[in-house]
Amino acid sequence: MARKVVITGLGATTPIGGDVPTLWENALKGVSGAHTLTDDWVEEFNLPVTFAARVTTPPSETLSRVEMKRMDPSTQYAVVAAREAWNDSGLTEMDQDRLGVAFATGIGGVWTLLDAWDTLREKGPRRVLPMTVPMLMPNGPAAAVSLDLGARAGAHTPVSACASGTEAVDVGLEIIRSGRADVVVVGGAEAAIHPMPLAAFASMQALSRRNDDPEHASRPYDLDRDGFVMGEGAGALVLEAEEHALARGARIYAELAGTAVTADAHHITAPDPEGLGATRALKAAMFDGLIQPEDVVHVNAHATSTPVGDKPEYTALKAALGQHVDNVAVSATKSQMGHLLGASGAVESVLSVLAVYHRKTPVTINLENQDPDIPLDVVTGTPRELPGGSIVALNNSFGFGGHNAVVAIRSV
Numbered sequence: 001m002a003r004k005v006v007i008t009g010l011g012a013t014t015p016i017g018g019d020v021p022t023l024w025e026n027a028l029k030g031v032s033g034a035h036t037l038t039d040d041w042v043e044e045f046n047l048p049v050t051f052a053a054r055v056t057t058p059p060s061e062t063l064s065r066v067e068m069k070r071m072d073p074s075t076q077y078a079v080v081a082a083r084e085a086w087n088d089s090g091l092t093e094m095d096q097d098r099l100g101v102a103f104a105t106g107i108g109g110v111w112t113l114l115d116a117w118d119t120l121r122e123k124g125p126r127r128v129l130p131m132t133v134p135m136l137m138p139n140g141p142a143a144a145v146s147l148d149l150g151a152r153a154g155a156h157t158p159v160s161a162c163a164s165g166t167e168a169v170d171v172g173l174e175i176i177r178s179g180r181a182d183v184v185v186v187g188g189a190e191a192a193i194h195p196m197p198l199a200a201f202a203s204m205q206a207l208s209r210r211n212d213d214p215e216h217a218s219r220p221y222d223l224d225r226d227g228f229v230m231g232e233g234a235g236a237l238v239l240e241a242e243e244h245a246l247a248r249g250a251r252i253y254a255e256l257a258g259t260a261v262t263a264d265a266h267h268i269t270a271p272d273p274e275g276l277g278a279t280r281a282l283k284a285a286m287f288d289g290l291i292q293p294e295d296v297v298h299v300n301a302h303a304t305s306t307p308v309g310d311k312p313e314y315t316a317l318k319a320a321l322g323q324h325v326d327n328v329a330v331s332a333t334k335s336q337m338g339h340l341l342g343a344s345g346a347v348e349s350v351l352s353v354l355a356v357y358h359r360k361t362p363v364t365i366n367l368e369n370q371d372p373d374i375p376l377d378v379v380t381g382t383p384r385e386l387p388g389g390s391i392v393a394l395n396n397s398f399g400f401g402g403h404n405a406v407v408a409i410r411s412v
Contacts, residue, residue: 018057
């Protein structure tokens, strides 16, 4: 029988809160983290999109000057979130050979990479910093978290675009089930609010162009949705074998009941229009967790607010949950935080855990005219109370390349 895995620690730094309590408070209130960018480079490059959702709390408030200089912003966010999750778990000392890390990113150290390229062109190779490669490599966040915690059971880096953070949760679950570790710190981090990624996403018509109204730009399921809002930040969870958590008297938020990862093999950016890969992921995660459709009361949806992306997720949910999909409270929290790319699934997993733990859902903002082709029961206005008893929340993440990842969280 597979080891049962529970969640004992949560951490986050996001556009609507620099720690988990603030994130949760604002997710319930429906606060928007999207704002007009004031950087000089917005005007310099005449960017077609002039807003994004930045973290509310600079990492310099938590990290030392030396740490800041030796880490790309994506790694800084990862360490901030992982430290909060670790402290929240109540873990102090443990066998470091039984402690692992799975920390994801979608893009990695893009600021370090492009700044180094500018330095090389303008000042020559001798001025490129010696720490450039460790700072730009995608495994930088996982490596930094592993070093910070002394985790020696493995440091893994899923890189699967916008499914990365959720896939890290899947990796952590499998590591504990396999017996390689008793505790795994999982999560995702991203810091890509830079002129080049903004220009590139805008060029492919993926970003909203509501430059005059950033706070209302992310509009999942709305007929007037026109693209996502770029966000940044990190989320982290401490996964722990149940017997290990019980032995030390840990506070347990919820059970990580099941996970699944699939691929569309359809298109490099567009989702399968029938949601077939997403459907397989949903069904597989439920099968993994011995979950029936009637057990599911809440979904934190991927829901990026793109015209072509929102509908296939509904198709998949209906295929996986059947008629019960009409009874499930759906939250689309990217409406508040923007799209954190490789960090989104991790932060949304944190919110899914909190929804089950507090039996209350975050809200979806900016949904004024719901697309009739997506008749989900979307939570708007005020948070939705969830029922008592054993309940399950699903968190979905889908990424460029056809990556699909789903996690199922069960109450304890």
